[in-house]
Amino acid sequence: MSAQWTIPVAILHSLYVATLVGVTAAVHHIEFRFDELRDLWRGILVSSISIVVWITAYILNEIHDNIRWLEVVSRFLLLVLASILVLAFFSISSSQPLLSQISLRRRESREFRTMGQALGIPDSGVLTQSEQNSRIDPNEPLDKLLLNKKFRHSFMAFADSCLAGESVHFFDEVHELSKISENDCVRRIYMARHIIDKYIVAGAAMEINISHRSRQEILLTSDLARADLFHNALNEIVQLMKTNLAKDYWSSMFFLKFQEECDMRCNGFELEQMTGWNYSPRLSSVHGTDDPFHQDYLLKNSECGNDTDS
Amino acid sequence: NMGLVCSKNRRYRDSDPEENAQIKLLFQTGFDETELRSYTSVIFANVYQTIKVLHDGAKELAQNDNNSSKYAISEENKNIGEKLSEIGGRLDYPHLTKDLAKEIETLWEDGAIQETYARGNELQVPDCTKYFMENLQRLSDASYVPTKILWFLMLPVGENKRSGEVYRLFDVGGQRNERRKWIHLFEGVTAVIFCAAISEYDQTLFEDESKNRMMETKELFEWILKQPCFEKTSFMLFLNKFDIFEKKILNVPLNVCEWFKDYQPVSTGKQEVEHAYEFVKKKFEELYFQSSAPDRVDRVFKIYRTTALDQKVVKKTFKLVDETLRRRNLFEAGLL
Numbered sequence: 001m002s003a004q005w006t007i008p009v010a011i012l013h014s015l016y017v018a019t020l021v022g023v024t025a026a027v028h029h030i031e032f033r034f035d036e037l038r039d040l041w042r043g044i045l046v047s048s049i050s051i052v053v054w055i056t057a058y059i060l061n062e063i064h065d066n067i068r069w070l071e072v073v074s075r076f077l078l079l080v081l082a083s084i085l086v087l088a089f090f091s092i093s094s095s096q097p098l099l100s101q102i103s104l105r106r107r108e109s110r111e112f113r114t115m116g117q118a119l120g121i122p123d124s125g126v127l128t129q130s131e132q133n134s135r136i137d138p139n140e141p142l143d144k145l146l147l148n149k150k151f152r153h154s155f156m157a158f159a160d161s162c163l164a165g166e167s168v169h170f171f172d173e174v175h176e177l178s179k180i181s182e183n184d185c186v187r188r189i190y191m192a193r194h195i196i197d198k199y200i201v202a203g204a205a206m207e208i209n210i211s212h213r214s215r216q217e218i219l220l221t222s223d224l225a226r227a228d229l230f231h232n233a234l235n236e237i238v239q240l241m242k243t244n245l246a247k248d249y250w251s252s253m254f255f256l257k258f259q260e261e262c263d264m265r266c267n268g269f270e271l272e273q274m275t276g277w278n279y280s281p282r283l284s285s286v287h288g289t290d291d292p293f294h295q296d297y298l299l300k301n302s303e304c305g306n307d308t309d310s
Numbered sequence: 311n312m313g314l315v316c317s318k319n320r321r322y323r324d325s326d327p328e329e330n331a332q333i334k335l336l337f338q339t340g341f342d343e344t345e346l347r348s349y350t351s352v353i354f355a356n357v358y359q360t361i362k363v364l365h366d367g368a369k370e371l372a373q374n375d376n377n378s379s380k381y382a383i384s385e386e387n388k389n390i391g392e393k394l395s396e397i398g399g400r401l402d403y404p405h406l407t408k409d410l411a412k413e414i415e416t417l418w419e420d421g422a423i424q425e426t427y428a429r430g431n432e433l434q435v436p437d438c439t440k441y442f443m444e445n446l447q448r449l450s451d452a453s454y455v456p457t458k459i460l461w462f463l464m465l466p467v468g469e470n471k472r473s474g475e476v477y478r479l480f481d482v483g484g485q486r487n488e489r490r491k492w493i494h495l496f497e498g499v500t501a502v503i504f505c506a507a508i509s510e511y512d513q514t515l516f517e518d519e520s521k522n523r524m525m526e527t528k529e530l531f532e533w534i535l536k537q538p539c540f541e542k543t544s545f546m547l548f549l550n551k552f553d554i555f556e557k558k559i560l561n562v563p564l565n566v567c568e569w570f571k572d573y574q575p576v577s578t579g580k581q582e583v584e585h586a587y588e589f590v591k592k593k594f595e596e597l598y599f600q601s602s603a604p605d606r607v608d609r610v611f612k613i614y615r616t617t618a619l620d621q622k623v624v625k626k627t628f629k630l631v632d633e634t635l636r637r638r639n640l641f642e643a644g645l646l
Contacts, residue, residue, distance in 0.1 A: 141402045163491045202518070207487040211434060212519040238401050239359075243352060 006059060013051045020044050047085070054081045115173065115194040119180070119187050136262065138250050143238045146171055151258065158254035159245055166206040167237045167245070170199045174230045188225040195230065210236045349456045353442070353449065354406045360439050361414050362398025365391045367433040368426040383422045390417050411450035418443045431512045431562075434519075437554055477631060486517050489530075496537065501544040501610075501631050504531060508590055508615070509554035511567040524567045528597065535601035544610035544634040546626070547594055552587070552615040559586045569593060587615065610634050 024040055057074040064070050136151055146152050146168075152175075156168040177191045199208045200218050214233045221229060249255055368391075371381035383391050390413045397403065397410075404410065417423055427439065448454060482492040484505075496502075510523040531547075534540065549555075564573045564586050570593065576585050591613055598611055610633055616623055 143401050166487070202486070209483075209485050209487050209517065211516055212514075215517070232399075235399065235401060239355065243355070 003059075003062060006055075006062075009058075010055060013048075013055070016051075017044060017048050047088070050081050050085060054078060054085075057081070114176070115191060119191055136259070138246075142242050142246050146238075147175070150261075154254050154258040155245075155249060158249050158252050159241075161254070162245070162248070164245060166199065166208050167241050169206060170195070170208050170237055171234065171241075173199070174234055177230070178227075182225075182227060185225040192224040192229060200233070208233070208237055209240060343455055346456050350449075350454060351403075353456060355403050356436065356438065357406060357414065357442050357446070357449065358394070358398045358403050360436055360442065361417060362395050363433055363435055364423050364426050364439075365395045365398075365417065367429075367435075368422045371426060371429070372422070380425045381422045383417075383420055387417055387420045391420075406446075406450045408447075408450050411446040415443070415446050418446075432514070434516050437509070437551065477628065479627070484530075486515075496543075497539050499540075499543055501546060501634050502534065502540070503546045503548060503627060503630070504534070505548040505550050505616075506531065506594070507551045508549040508587070509551040509558050511564060511570065511590075512558070512562050522567055524569055528569055531594070532597055532601055535598060541603070542609060542638070544630060545598070545612070546630045547598075547611070547613045548616045548623070549587070549590065549594070549613060550616045551618065553617045553619075555587070556583050559583055564589065610637060 020040075021044070024044075054077070057077040060070055061074040061078065136145060136148070146155065152168070152172060156165060156172065159165040159168045173191075173195050177188065177195065180187050180191060182188075196218060198204055199206055200210075200215060201207070202215070210233045214236055218229060218233060223229075365383070368381045368383055372378050372383075375381060394414060394417060426433070427435065430439065442449065480492070482488065506527045507523065510527075513523045515521045515523055515526055535545070559582065560578070563575060564570045570589065573586070573589055575582055594613060602609070602611075610630065612630060614626060616626075
């Protein structure tokens, strides 16, 4: 091959870079919250540098074919770089755009407390007046009661204290997922993947106790954006909470505190009075050093309290 | 697959009248009617969930099985089936009325449902299915009060005082996701009560249908025995659900389970039940002695056959703890 091909080849490569830039700009409207764009740019930078090295090696190889060592070195470089590029090309699965390369969880804990916040799901903190003031009626079905954010947080704190929090956390996150609009597939998939990784996969950090069938149904689905993806699992979990947690909750300190707060709000007390819910954990709760959820309940509770104030 | 851990703490000696009252309630059969009544909704939930599992199971078998015609629900029962399956999928179950009970009974008597129930070991059908289905009329009675008490549920979990000493009993979940919550909290435990459902040798796990329940039990028991923190811990093995085992063993050979594949049935009837039970017991004993150092005499190992209706489980539990401590005291005094 003569030197005259060098220019077209170089143009071809710059075209590749230009296309990447163009594509990035085109998908820019999707809200990237996990620094995908930065990763993409980094990827582009690395690949263009390797292409430049590749071209330099190629040209050197063509021009100075009389210098023995240069020929060996440049051919070696050519081979190594080409194989790296091929490997990189095949290893990036198109179905998981850069997700595998960034550590979601690590960043999440630094910047956002929940996946819901990371995805910008509107907070249900805007409670209707009736919801805020009504006392909770234990005879209402648990799944309805759990839609009330304040109640959910109180119930969650209780469940965490008996090391059974994963069910309530799962309910919470599926509830967040249901708030994303049906048309917003990208965010739905991000959220669904997050839930699957955290609660569904066998051996997951907060694996929930669901049947084999429900688990397989979720794991083998072809459409992660489906609205009823977690429907069966959620049913099982609500039943589980009803039979195992609800009864103990109604007689726990957590419920008493929750009701006290409700009353306080009804009586028009200043909200500042409630800073730092000071729960004393249930007597029978297990407190070990080995806490599978790595959470400090008391700390978390006071955080919740502060949130409601702001 | 449920485990119980019992530990003793002698520090607290002052008695609390309220707690004593609670123990009284637990140790005598004194349950008041309102308390028993509160369990009816749980029973109804069980009935609806069970009929749904059977109905959906029959539908699945009718689609996939070679002998599919056996599992086709008859035309006149199809609508009932769909309706009951829908109810079973709800979060809130209606009260079990006479009409609903009648419909469930009709569906239960359908040939396809009976065929499906015969293959219940492949589905996750609860053990109480037959009992509930045959007592539907009584359950749906407005004046129905549950009569049978599952004594395992009544174990005094929590802190208990008995002859001036404090026992702490923990009930821990056996399913895989529950297991890792307690598996590292065993330090300093006096006795472990390991409950293995002896009747589940032909069933698969609720959370993983590719795994035999008995094999999982075996692996878990072996793992627990090998934990260094259990060197001095006594073990009581409840081979539970003996009543179901008794019936099952005459129809399903024990060697369907990989662990018991060298089992040879010898006779029929009651003798065969005993033979099979002894075989399983021996397997567990072997497992214990393989995984336990031979010189540990301060450790007690006992095997009991139990059923969920067994009233003696509570007594047996405390007897084990007492014996363990007595042995340990003797051992420490150099008498053993």
